Amino acid sequence: MAKRVGIEVSLALSEAVKMANADIVAAYPITPQTHIVEHLAELVAEGELDAEFIPVESEHSAMSTCIGSSASGARTFTATSAQGLALMHELLYMPPALRLPIVLAVANRAMSPPISIWNDHSDIMAERDTGWIQLFAENGQEVFDLTLQSFRIAEDPEVMLPVAVNLDGFTLSHVVESVIFPESDEVSKYLPPYKPAIRLDPENPVSMGIFGIPEIYTETKKATDVALLESKKTILKAWDEFGDIFGREYAPIETYETEGVDTILVTMGSISETAMTAVDEMRAKGKKVGLIKIRLWRPFPDEEFKAAVAGVKKIGVIDRCMTLGSHGGPVLMEIRSLLYAVADRPQVFGFMLGLGGRDATRDNFKYIYEQCQVLSEKGQDRHEMVGVME
Amino acid sequence: MAKIEALMSWKDIPLGCYVLEAGSTMDYKTGDWRSQRPILDREKCTYCGLCYIYCPDGAYKDMGSEEKYYLVDLDYCKGCGICAYECPADAIEMLEEEV
Numbered sequence A: 001m002a003k004r005v006g007i008e009v010s011l012a013l014s015e016a017v018k019m020a021n022a023d024i025v026a027a028y029p030i031t032p033q034t035h036i037v038e039h040l041a042e043l044v045a046e047g048e049l050d051a052e053f054i055p056v057e058s059e060h061s062a063m064s065t066c067i068g069s070s071a072s073g074a075r076t077f078t079a080t081s082a083q084g085l086a087l088m089h090e091l092l093y094m095p096p097a098l099r100l101p102i103v104l105a106v107a108n109r110a111m112s113p114p115i116s117i118w119n120d121h122s123d124i125m126a127e128r129d130t131g132w133i134q135l136f137a138e139n140g141q142e143v144f145d146l147t148l149q150s151f152r153i154a155e156d157p158e159v160m161l162p163v164a165v166n167l168d169g170f171t172l173s174h175v176v177e178s179v180i181f182p183e184s185d186e187v188s189k190y191l192p193p194y195k196p197a198i199r200l201d202p203e204n205p206v207s208m209g210i211f212g213i214p215e216i217y218t219e220t221k222k223a224t225d226v227a228l229l230e231s232k233k234t235i236l237k238a239w240d241e242f243g244d245i246f247g248r249e250y251a252p253i254e255t256y257e258t259e260g261v262d263t264i265l266v267t268m269g270s271i272s273e274t275a276m277t278a279v280d281e282m283r284a285k286g287k288k289v290g291l292i293k294i295r296l297w298r299p300f301p302d303e304e305f306k307a308a309v310a311g312v313k314k315i316g317v318i319d320r321c322m323t324l325g326s327h328g329g330p331v332l333m334e335i336r337s338l339l340y341a342v343a344d345r346p347q348v349f350g351f352m353l354g355l356g357g358r359d360a361t362r363d364n365f366k367y368i369y370e371q372c373q374v375l376s377e378k379g380q381d382r383h384e385m386v387g388v389m390e
Numbered sequence B: 001m002a003k004i005e006a007l008m009s010w011k012d013i014p015l016g017c018y019v020l021e022a023g024s025t026m027d028y029k030t031g032d033w034r035s036q037r038p039i040l041d042r043e044k045c046t047y048c049g050l051c052y053i054y055c056p057d058g059a060y061k062d063m064g065s066e067e068k069y070y071l072v073d074l075d076y077c078k079g080c081g082i083c084a085y086e087c088p089a090d091a092i093e094m095l096e097e098e099v
């Protein structure tokens, strides 16, 4: 029987890695990811997880080690945050191109300076285009489930791509939540052992990471892009099967109270829970507002998103990342460009909220809803930083 | 600039762009990158093997204990001059290639 446990979300994530039976964990500690790797080190030291824990000297080395480990056919995990993820940057292009199914947890944290250990999405957004499958968790249960699912998705022979699971630093990583742990036989049913078709093996030598002359580079990029876009089919399948076995349903985007509404707010990650409460309160007052939560950020679920906003007049997109010197955050730009070619497209407004750990409150979401009405009336499409002191 | 044509369709790129055949770099002759070539003075050579070890291209071949010298394969030697720099007997001289 599955059992419900009160546990810090970071530790629940580590327990999911344990249940997935990872072979190699290579990591360097950084706030707020620290508890994830500390607990994994404990699990390995205590013999609860039969894995090699490699305490490397930097995040650059962590990802390098993961690349070598995954290339040799080992189930591989690492975790990081903010500047640590940035230090991995040049390596992050390799697992997608080399088709290495590494699983990476990012306890999202603002990029410094000024030095901030607190939560926003600026770390992962800087890695948006590296080719990783990118998922965002909303609560502790999702963190556990998405981690488990990530190994299954990444290693599927139809996919063979790395997956980044995003959980908000502190607001998710450091809170104690109620999480349902599955039985290990259910997990083995869902997640078979990893058997790569090709791996680094002295008996059957192959070369990985070769150079690409101009006559081939474009084609390799296209091949990786198609693999990433096509991975959505397998992700949907993996979620369906997860629902069958564990009874919890997952989808690329989730709609909340969007039936017949005029305005939709769009969120990613843990602030979605606050946004739902705000939507409830606004609806009680007769406002026609609903919410869309994006769980699958890459590959972006174009069709699902378009279908979910069909007939809606106004969309308020919330970004937790500052895009300097441009006209809005990454999620705003994504959605604007997606809807540009849609006839009768809704008006799309952008709001930056909860940067560097500032609270995202119910009042903020109510303000955003009201601003959508005001801007719509004025016919303005600017974006704004919510709560910035003038 | 010359027009660049693709070598193959993206659909034919193997998974991860791996090269599945060992030793395929032999097909890629890097010797035409060279602007200078190493010339060996066999009188001075002590057959110590440092040129063979240091050459980043593995372009030297051991001629064995009878011949007692290392022969450079000019199909692959890029002319970097490392062998000449490292040779403790000063037995290698780099000679400009004629254009």
Ligand code: SF4
Residues within 6 Å of the ligand: B037, B038, B054, B055, B056, B057, B058, B059, B060, B072, B076, B077, B078, B079, B080, B081, B082, B083, B084
């Ligand atoms: S010049 Fe460089 S490449 Fe050529 S043989 Fe000497 S070390 Fe090797």
Ligand code: SF4
Residues within 6 Å of the ligand: B040, B044, B045, B046, B047, B048, B049, B050, B051, B052, B069, B070, B086, B087, B088, B089, B090, B091, B092
């Ligand atoms: S390094 Fe010089 S002395 Fe030694 S084997 Fe090569 S050429 Fe001869």
